[in-house]
Amino acid sequence: MPSYTAPTKDMHYLLHDVLKVTDQQIPGYEDLEPDFTSAVLEEAGKITAEVLAPLNPVGDQQGCVLENGVVRTPEGFGKAFEQVKAGGWPGLDCDPDYGGQGMPYLMGTAVGEMFSAANQAFTMYQGLTHGAYSAIHTHGSDEQKATYLPNMVSCDxxxxxxxxxxxxxxxxxxxxxxxxxxxxxxxxxxxxxxxxxxxxxxxxxxxxxxxxxxxxxxxxxxxxxxxxxxxxxxxxxxxxxxxxxxxxxxxxxxxxxxxxxxxxxxxxxxxxxxxxxxxxKGMRAMFTMMNEARLGVGMQGVAQAEAAYQNALAYAKDRLQGRAVTGPENPDGPADPLIVHPDIRRSLMDQKSFTEGARAFLFWGAMLIDRAHRNDDAEADGLISLMTPVLKGFLTDQGFDMTVQAQQVFGGHGYVEEWGMSQFVRDARIAMIYEGANGIQALDLVGRKLAQDNGKHVLAFFEMVKSFCKEQGEDEAMAPFVGPLKQASKDLQAAGTFFMQEGMKNPNAALSGSNDFMHMMGHVCMGLMWARMARASLDALANDTMDTDFHEAKLATARYYMTRQLPATGMHLARIQSGAAPVMDLAADQF
Structure with a gap:
């Protein structure tokens, strides 16, 4: 049966070394001291590993049943739901006026990733409730809030x-x-x-x-x-x-x-x-819920990739198969473990560099939401509006791909239900479809979000990347990260210029490249996140950290992403610049 261990150490690193949450001047962030966030994350890690993860295959095998008009959930779900409620987890970042704990959305996102990784189907019950809570909290009357929110915060x-x-x-x-x-x-x-x-x-x-x-x-x-x-x-x-x-x-x-x-x-x-x-004005109210849900679905893509990766890594270290081409690395055994083989390493590095980079991207997005809401910051609100289709579309496309790669590490055993890897693939697949299929996310990005406020927000993002590269450009140790990020950002800007020049004349020229643009932007965001992590880990090593292995691994993984993944922006740019003709020339009856 698959297992899951919450990546609390990586989350702690992102909160305190990379995002430096207590320095952010966001109301509530001053309380996010390392001891406090560690306590929250560790407790969430316990319930996800001990209660929710063991129920994941149970839910997959039993499913739900409709009996005489009543829906019955899988065995053990009800008891686990009571434990989650008793811990106050559904109301972690909800309004204290209605029984919530009032923590930042960022903390809700971190805990939410753990819950989704351990048991996505189970976590959706409280996740949908949180979205409905947000819509009523934002748009409801005082009477409606008093009537519904306390019981929704508690998940009664x-x-x-x-x-x-x-x-x-x-x-x-x-x-x-x-x-x-x-x-x-x-x-x-x-x-x-x-x-x-x-x-x-x-x-x-x-x-x-x-x-x-x-x-x-x-x-x-x-x-x-x-x-x-x-x-x-x-x-x-x-x-x-x-x-x-x-x-x-x-x-x-x-x-x-x-x-x-x-x-x-x-x-x-x-x-x-x-x-x-x-x-x-229903769509206005519903989009309060949908925008939150889209970030949550992006989180599901990361969560399923993380859970699948953990199991693929354990299998690759344990399964003996063949010999390393450079000579035996397990000379006393009949064969070497899978992890010695370069193509297995490539697959695991794809997965590791995605999950860790995507988590950073997700946390940064959650922090933008906190800045927008808690500081009433219009710039942050515009930037997260731009990023929402990227967070949803890119992270779920890539997250699904990573679950497939994790399954592939198992070979034939990955295709056998006994090992549980197919569930990660099957559960991750829906994230590309619901809350607006990813093709719609790409159209939203290119057709609406790029031009929002006269392009103010995408230009601000380009300036953010440019400023980071300029600040770090003088440090030779940052060269392996700044150079690729610069080039990827230039590719993205070139694609935007193509849309402006060709899109007005032929809208299909822009929309034919919308999926490529969404992925380009996702890669640039991930490149920025990895560069920021590289900076944080270089600083930690310079300060004689006790955790040298952790930070050296971060730098190696950052270099992998920059050299093996980020250059995909060049491929996407070439596709975009080919225009509409390759996509639209074939008549419908010629298919």
């Missing part, structure tokens, strides 16, 4: 987001679910939603659905969409639970992965709901 009640319908996914303007206004100010919702993660289950007293629907007579298309709070069980004025609402589970989807999470078809048959936010 869980939450969902209901967007997709059988005939429309991304194009939400086509939705048919309607909300008829009632004299008492409520609405009656009628329609069907599909692919609703954690749509129903037996681990919470109530499920609070956030449902997109159209009020009759409103504007056509997406401008006519509103968002509603629709509880599974109606809540009385005194906060107690009342009658069952007219919402039910039509069926559970049979999926490739995340079997332990209930993916439901939800039927609304005149269900009572209440408007969240303003009429016809």
């Amino acid at each position: 009640w869980t939450g969902t987001m209901n967007l997709t319908e059988p005939h429309c996914g991304t194009d939400l303007g086509l939705m048919r679910t309607k909300a008829d206004p009632q004299e008492d100010g409520s609405y009656r919702l009628t329609g069907q939603k599909i692919f609703i993660s954690a749509g129903d289950h037996d681990m919470a007293e109530n499920v609070i659905h956030l449902v997109l629907a159209k009020i009759p007579g409103g504007p056509e298309g997406i401008k006519g969409v509103s968002l509603f709070i629709v509880p599974k069980i109606l809540v009385n004025e005194d906060g107690s639970l009342g009658e069952r609402n007219a919402v039910s589970v039509g069926k559970l989807e049979e999926k490739m992965g995340i079997h332990g999470n209930a993916t439901c078809v939800m039927n609304y048959d005149g269900a009572t709901g209440w408007l969240l936010g303003q009429e016809h």
